[in-house]
Amino acid sequence: MGLLDGLRAVLGLRAEADAKRDAHPDDLFGMSTAYLTMEADLGYESMNEGALCFAGVDSRRFRDAVDEVEAILEAGREETGTDFSVTEDDHGYHWVILSDSDPEDLITSLHFAADTFIEHGYGSRLLAAVFGYEDHEGPAYWIYSFRRGAYYPFAPRSGRERDSSTEFTLEAALDGELELEREKEYWYPLWPSQSGRRPWE
Template structure:
């Protein structure tokens, strides 16, 4: 699984201590309208995939909470496909696939809200929404871009990988400029932590 070591800061407490606002799962619904702007103004369309990353807890109660999420997401009638996996660092991922972007947002919100209701909100790390460039985008057609919601900071930020452990900062800045006002965007770029995939062109959770 592709998590660069620097992202351990995102998954730790330093970002949370420096946060200026509390995370709120309701923020995730901002993506519902932002995706329209991504396509109309920037030429990026959803890939049909999103993921929720959270820390593991070795307890029966925690597993019960995860099982509750899994039960709902895997038997829903929306056509959403949910895959529950664990990466090499011990973090858990809920990876969703759906043809309707709204179903991805709803599923990620449900997963995070359920963990909060079971008092495991502190284990939530990031929600990741994947997009790809069309021929109208400034990036190369098919290039991947992500909006990441940091539960440690309570803000979104863009991440556009460009090759192996390099990022397209000009496209990231363009995404920030165009979506500012629609998304609660992290002002401090120090906290725009990368989630590198193992292989260029794949997702961080692959």
């Protein structure tokens, strides 16, 4: 199974078939308190970045939905200061990438973007929302799988290695604060491209 097939299986069709409950964009607001725990209790600093991953559809109607997401984020940029861009990665997946030093604004903007896709009937195209943190040992991400309706930690290290100890520590620390994915087979790594530093690069 290749990387692309793996992503489709774990965050896509298989996850949808095995879903225990419907995903809801309001789940993203769980990060509003979780980031405080990450910073105050665990010593992580926010990267001030988050991203929404989705699978595209070759249709004008879907393009209109993406255009509306961009229009909403553009309208909110002056008020919240949240910068954004929309890109496609090496695997053919699309990302709405947001940057803001205020975590609340970042989370709210991600919620608006996800909710807009759902309102247009494209909730099934949403794959994941990603929130970035880092400490002296390296980056750590919280990934929300829309198909599973749950979060899981991802701590990538050089050489495409994962820091499992860090991931389990984060799981224990945020248990009860976030809706966590209990089945580890769904803790799928979102590796960046060879030249990228973030999962969406």
